Amino acid sequence: MIDVSVIGCGNMGSALITGLSRAGGYRITAYDVDPEALEAISAHCDRTTTDLGDVRDSELVVLAVKPDIVPIVLEDLDLRAEQTLVTIAAGVSRARVAAETGATVVRIMPNLAAETQTMAAAVSWDDPDETVRQMLSDLGEYVEIDEDRMHVATALNGSGPAFVFYLIRAMQERAVAEGLDPADARTLAAQTFKGAAETVLRSDRDLDALIDAVCSPGGTTIEGMEVLFDSDVDDVVGDALSAARRRSEELAGDDTE
Numbered sequence: 729m730i731d732v733s734v735i736g737c738g739n740m741g742s743a744l745i746t747g748l749s750r751a752g753g754y755r756i757t758a759y760d761v762d763p764e765a766l767e768a769i770s771a772h773c774d775r776t777t778t779d780l781g782d783v784r785d786s787e788l789v790v791l792a793v794k795p796d797i798v799p800i801v802l803e804d805l806d807l808r809a810e811q812t813l814v815t816i817a818a819g820v821s822r823a824r825v826a827a828e829t830g831a832t833v834v835r836i837m838p839n840l841a842a843e844t845q846t847m848a849a850a851v852s853w854d855d856p857d858e859t860v861r862q863m864l865s866d867l868g869e870y871v872e873i874d875e876d877r878m879h880v881a882t883a884l885n886g887s888g889p890a891f892v893f894y895l896i897r898a899m900q901e902r903a904v905a906e907g908l909d910p911a912d913a914r915t916l917a918a919q920t921f922k923g924a925a926e927t928v929l930r931s932d933r934d935l936d937a938l939i940d941a942v943c944s945p946g947g948t949t950i951e952g953m954e955v956l957f958d959s960d961v962d963d964v965v966g967d968a969l970s971a972a973r974r975r976s977e978e979l980a981g982d983d984t985e
């Protein structure tokens with residue numbers, strides 16, 4: 729049983745808690761200053777609390793508050809060297825957190841799919857932490873990266889779900905405009921993204937080969953692909969990712985990472 733506390737139970741904290749609760753094997757304490765946030769997540773926790781002292785003894789403490797709240801929490805959070813503090817805040821470096829805590833600091837960039845144990849996460853640490861590895865495996869897929877790559881990971885897998893939701897909506901809306909029932913279009917659009925993503929994860933083939941596999945000569949797909957090939961959609965999607973990466977750098981301020 730892994731004893732984990734989550735500080736901040738908003739969108740991301742509650743997604744992590746729900747995923748860990750579904751995985752099993754975790755004793756979960758949820759801490760927030762907002763009793764309503766705690767009430768909303770209470771079914772997935774062993775304990776909810778508005779007393780920061782209650783997280784003091786957890787093996788893993790996940791800091792899931794907004795970046796500007798991180799220093800406020802750290803001021804009152806008293807942890808020991810044998811504990812691990814996992815920070816998920818965009819643009820907040822490990823060094824900045826480590827300067828304010830006695831615990832070993834690991835930085836991850838998670839995403840909302842933690843809730844369904846299909847999270848994509850990036851992790852950076854000085855030394856691999858087996859308990860954090862276990863947690864990340866239970867929640868989905870993860871990659872280990874140097875911390876100086878955390879800004880681009882934040883854009884890709886942290887912000888990425890919003891970009892994908894947007895694309896799902898675009899496909900869904902056009903299918904509805906062309907006659908499909910809205911609920912059916914939502915299911916088909918979302919399952920198509922899920923299936924395509926699963927295919928990429930399980931296949932050794934590169935993405936061009938996978939595109940070719942869908943395009944029958946003289947068929948329907950190539951007609952749609954020609955529209956994409958002739959457009960600047962690659963640049964637009966890339967620009968969205970770069971804008972998010974730049975914002976992560978801005979949030980870091982004077983921090984180099």
Ligand SMILES: NC(=O)C1=CN([C@@H]2O[C@H](COP(=O)(O)OP(=O)(O)OC[C@H]3O[C@@H](n4cnc5c(N)ncnc54)[C@H](O)[C@@H]3O)[C@@H](O)[C@H]2O)C=CC1
Pocket residue numbers: 735736737738739740741759760761762765792793794795797800801816817818837838839840886887
């Ligand atoms: N939302 C997302 O998809 C992702 C968010 N993140 C990071 O996760 C962190 C949290 O983001 P969200 O969950 O979206 O924010 P949120 O605003 O949904 O949740 C923040 C929670 O912190 C609580 N809080 C505020 N002050 C507090 C304090 N002093 N002590 C304890 N709790 C306090 C709030 O009541 C709220 O429940 C941010 O640092 C963000 O960069 C990282 C990856 C993805």
Ligand SMILES: O=C(O)[C@@H]1CCC=N1
Pocket residue numbers: 818882886887
């Ligand atoms: O928008 C944000 O700043 C956070 C970090 C990555 C996803 N959400």
